[in-house]
């Protein structure tokens with residue numbers, strides 16, 4: 001189509017922030033085109049979705065009288081918020097002040113991050129992030145006008161000394177963390193370090209956005225207590241969570257635990273962002289949850305993903321460690337973070353691996369704030385959507401690609 005308005009002069013600065021081409025999108029597209037095995041997609045596995053039960057529960061939800069009109073509580077369907085508050089307290093995730101009135105239902109965890117960003121970020125504000133961190137949150141913060149400043153992390157996540165040094169110098173609006181089985185690194189912050197981090201935030205009077213969608217996908221032992229719980233009466237932690245990993249991401253149901261001092265601001269932002277979210281879906285999720293045993297559901301998921309995680313850890317020992325590739329050893333979630341022993345161009349390598357060896361990985365660069373070069377020598381693997389039997393084959397392909405790459409000139413890869 002030609003002619004007419006091309007919107008070039010009208011596209012907002014906010015939208016431009018998100019228009020950069022993404023290497024994640026490129027590799028996922030190439031994986032489909034070359035029919036490659038993919039360690040790229042960081043999404044739940046479809047055969048673990050409880051499709052029949054959800055179909056039934058949502059169909060029944062349509063029988064309720066309260067799902068057809070506007071739902072007059074802007075925080076969302078009350079029975080689901082009651083279920084969440086009760087569950088979080090029972091599972092030791094939340095302190096006792098958390099009540100249904102503090103639970104705000106969102107369009108997945110992503111919308112929770114976005115609402116908190118709108119509430120706390122002005123153009124030019126600084127947000128502290130783990131390094132590396134979840135790419136979509138980086139884009140959300142930047143879209144809101146934030147400057148994302150990385151805090152160096154080691155195998156146990158954010159380094160407290162570095163946090164204190166950087167936070168004292170830049171006066172951030174908040175610290176963003178994914179404390180369990182982090183995306184993309186797979187790391188978990190141990191309890192002792194969580195306490196140190198909270199002490200620093202208290203001293204500097206800074207809030208935290210805790211994004212914990214992988215909380216229940218813990219394969220070896222229960223994860224450490226949430227920052228929300230550890231902070232107790234000191235309401236500086238906004239907790240963000242989601243049913244995308246425990247039920248299915250297509251339902252788009254997540255939530256925020258909103259501390260009382262932020263409740264008013266988030267209420268107004270929620271109203272201005274579209275008068276709530278589909279009640280029928282929230283009611284369907286609640287009907288589903290109230291007829292299952294949630295811990296059994298979690299166990300089933302963990303059994304499924306643990307097998308894949310173990311197959312990948314086995315492949316790491318057999319095929320990647322002999323090549324000098326350093327990796328994280330996740331105790332849950334979907335991700336393994338890999339660091340190259342040499343300074344090869346990982347973006348070119350990723351394209352070569354998918355095209356010539358039929359294996360997709362995600363280059364590390366996208367997971368760092370702009371200008372941070374540490375991702376240039378790292379990449380992320382996800383075992384979430386690869387059956388355990390195929391993980392071994394994928395790791396062998398990756399090792400073969402790695403060994404043969406130095407002979408290949410980056411420019412010869414299309």
Ligand SMILES: Cc1ncc(COP(=O)(O)O)c(C=O)c1O
Pocket residue numbers: 042107108109110111134178183211213241242243244249253254
């Ligand atoms: C760390 C993190 N936060 C948030 C999300 C968003 O998930 P959703 O919006 O589907 O709940 C994801 C999804 O992969 C994630 O990895």
